[in-house]
Amino acid sequence: MKNYRTKIISNQEISPGYYRMRILAPGFSETAHPGQFVMFRVQRSLPPLLRRPFGIFRTGFLPADCDGLPPKEFIEIVYKVVGRGTTIMAELHEGDKVELLGPLGNGFDVPSCEGERILVGGGIGLVPLYMLAGVLVEKGCSVRLLMGGRTRDDIFAVTEFERLGVETYVSTDDGSLGEEGLVTQVLERKLQKYPNAEVFACGPMPMLCAVRNICKANQTPLQVSLEESMACGVGACLGCVVKGAGHTEERPSYLCTCKVGPVFKAQYLDWQALAQSHGCGGCE
């Protein structure tokens, strides 16, 4: 965990509204774990004031130059332009200075591999699943990725996931790519076929709620990666807390998404409270 004052290597739109930013980050991959995140700051610009949390898409090395120096290490984040901060980010170029705090938080608990692993990603929720898929494949797991989005614009990096050796299934609400409908319909079918699978999910709260309900009904182990607004990313501001399972007024349980999460085992969370604070219903 370090505060990098560093530079952008590249920043490209990979699907309408979605950008991939590659940032120089020496030593980052040594400690980075799938599901962790970074706090990103457009250097010295104000507003926005606070950093923004972004999932790590992947880490890697640039091909070595002939200068005799070690290969340069980078991380990639993928972000969707939604507000002021990401609008500014989309206008950044190679060589622009940025600040990066990370890797932060607790990522996915990667099991020793026997059996099926099903990853469910909705839109920008696909981001933390790439590193996870890589690690799972490396461990010899059989990995299936269910990608969901409103339209085909929300589906990205399909080829890259496939190159890892992951079987991908695409569904969109409007049928503009893959199957028409919700990603959770695909999940229900897959769980019938692979009843002993373990599920890893990241996406909007209504999707996570539906995934949770399905997994609970099937007694399927589930890990979810949450997104909450946060100010510090290191467990100091207590702004990003979520209620833990068994939370009561008398015995409160608040968990920092930045420190205990962002990845949680589903059974440790209070899903009704989560759904309520995100303005969606139907969570058990």
Added chain:
Amino acid sequence: MSETIRTTAKKPNMAVEIAGVKLRNPVMPASGTFGYGEEYAPFLDLEKIGAIVTKGLSLKPKAGNPTPRIAETISGMLNAIGLQNVGIEAFIQHKMPFLRTVNTPVIANFFGNTLEEYGEVAKRLNDIPEIAAGELNISCPNVKQGGIVFGTDPVAASEVVALVRKNLQKPLIVKLTPNVTDITVVARAVEEAGADAIACINTITGMSVDIHTRKPRIANRTGGLSGPAIRPIAVRMVHQVVQSVAVPVIGIGGISRPMDALEFLIVGARAVQVGTANFVDPSVMQTIIEGIEEFCIDEGIEDIHDLIGSLKL
């Protein structure tokens, strides 16, 4: 390219004293923005800052407010955390062992739900020899009981300060709210009741609405505004308090750069606290300390005390 040659490159004296607590420099975190110190150890040298100020502590653990708890606004942030904390016993057991290893004064921020609880926490602090001072919070805008109820009424403020003063065998700093018509009235009241120092300002009550959902952006409806947006208000209030009390004043409010801290020192704050800026840049306090030193060198100031209260009117 030419390098600046400094003729008075001697490092200035940065040490100050607040109510008998010796600080190596006048920069410390604001309570609630620095956890219990340990959270920031990976990012800055805790032995380079003036003091560590803990998250507000209460007699029993406190759950805090429902979420969402924070929202960014222009050059600021609203928060309604609700004083979530581990409670004084867990603090002693789990947080003090780390803090004991750090050679920097620890100031314990504390509060109570009732007058009695304020008194009890103060007593409990006496049992921790490594706590250099207590910072009494009578200014949190986000909880119904305690906090601001005491801080907006000079009579109630005076009552709680007097009780805590009696119970606490350590220097007592009292942290004031800006959410009053005249902060000097409360400042004088707490000074008279026995405060050894005054810290101000806490956050300013604010509100923000999501125009699409038409709901408040934080669950508590209102929250405390902090960050650069509030700095001119804070400088004004610190100036007013400095003019009206004799005890040392710690300036707080929107400090994120060395020049911000300098403004507070010039109007007469003997030390400053850095809050929201810690979230933006976890090593910002070191930058601020170095910047103050550099400013002193450039201006030929050998002792920080020559800067403190040097406002020209």
